[in-house]
Amino acid sequence: MVNNKNKDIFLVLSQSCTNFAKVIRYYTKEPYAHVSLAFDEDLEEMYSFGRKRTTNPFAGGFVNERVDGGTYARYAQKVCIYKLEINEDQYTQLRQYIDEFKKNSEKHTYNIVGIAGVVVGVPIKRKYKYFCSQFVAYILQKSGIDLVDKPYEAASPSDFREKLEEIGADKIYEGTVANLVTTKNQPSNGYVVLNERVN
Numbered sequence: 001m002v003n004n005k006n007k008d009i010f011l012v013l014s015q016s017c018t019n020f021a022k023v024i025r026y027y028t029k030e031p032y033a034h035v036s037l038a039f040d041e042d043l044e045e046m047y048s049f050g051r052k053r054t055t056n057p058f059a060g061g062f063v064n065e066r067v068d069g070g071t072y073a074r075y076a077q078k079v080c081i082y083k084l085e086i087n088e089d090q091y092t093q094l095r096q097y098i099d100e101f102k103k104n105s106e107k108h109t110y111n112i113v114g115i116a117g118v119v120v121g122v123p124i125k126r127k128y129k130y131f132c133s134q135f136v137a138y139i140l141q142k143s144g145i146d147l148v149d150k151p152y153e154a155a156s157p158s159d160f161r162e163k164l165e166e167i168g169a170d171k172i173y174e175g176t177v178a179n180l181v182t183t184k185n186q187p188s189n190g191y192v193v194l195n196e197r198v199n
Helices: 019-028 070-075 088-103 112-120 132-142 157-166 177-184
Strands: 006-016 034-038 046-053 056-065 076-087 170-176
Touching (some): 006 070, 006 088, 006 157, 034 132, 034 157, 046 070, 046 132, 056 070, 070 076, 076 088, 076 157, 076 177, 088 132, 132 157, 170 177
Antiparallel strands (some): 006 034, 006 076, 046 056
16 A cells, blocks of 8 residues: 655755856856755755765765755855655655665766766766766656656756746745855744845
8 A cells, every 4th residue: 555644855956166066057057056855954864966075076976965064065155945745655765765875875976977968968877877966866766756857867957946846846945055054053943035145
């Protein structure tokens, strides 16, 4: 029997000041060049593919990201968070896939060639290699969550933003990372700043 009790997950789009992110935004004409998946509103359990070492853009792979440390604290400028409701079976599967990535984290590296493939319109799938949107699309699709209407290896951050807007997903925050961290550290009933102006 299918268990349809609902759970929330969070899709986090971010903009950073790295040269790599600037190049991606130049080609995509999109405000966000990175996407992550989180299991909690405070973003304590947030996963993606990105830098494993803050200052080394070439050492990338599966990472547990934090908005108040590491690459986010050093480079991220703006973030947009959507809440997505899924059923408990999908949530359980998603957890299982994340656990598999954790167990095999040393095998997984960043798919820089795949990024180039998306830019020129030729998606490239490579074993144990993902970039951020490819990874998020992969685990969502494997868990029965069809959020991106294309093969996972072709997914870009803009695909998530467009689909989440289309389905009316709840945007719970959009603004600077600095303000997000401040908001997280204050007692409140959730994020209160939406569409904050970023210079």
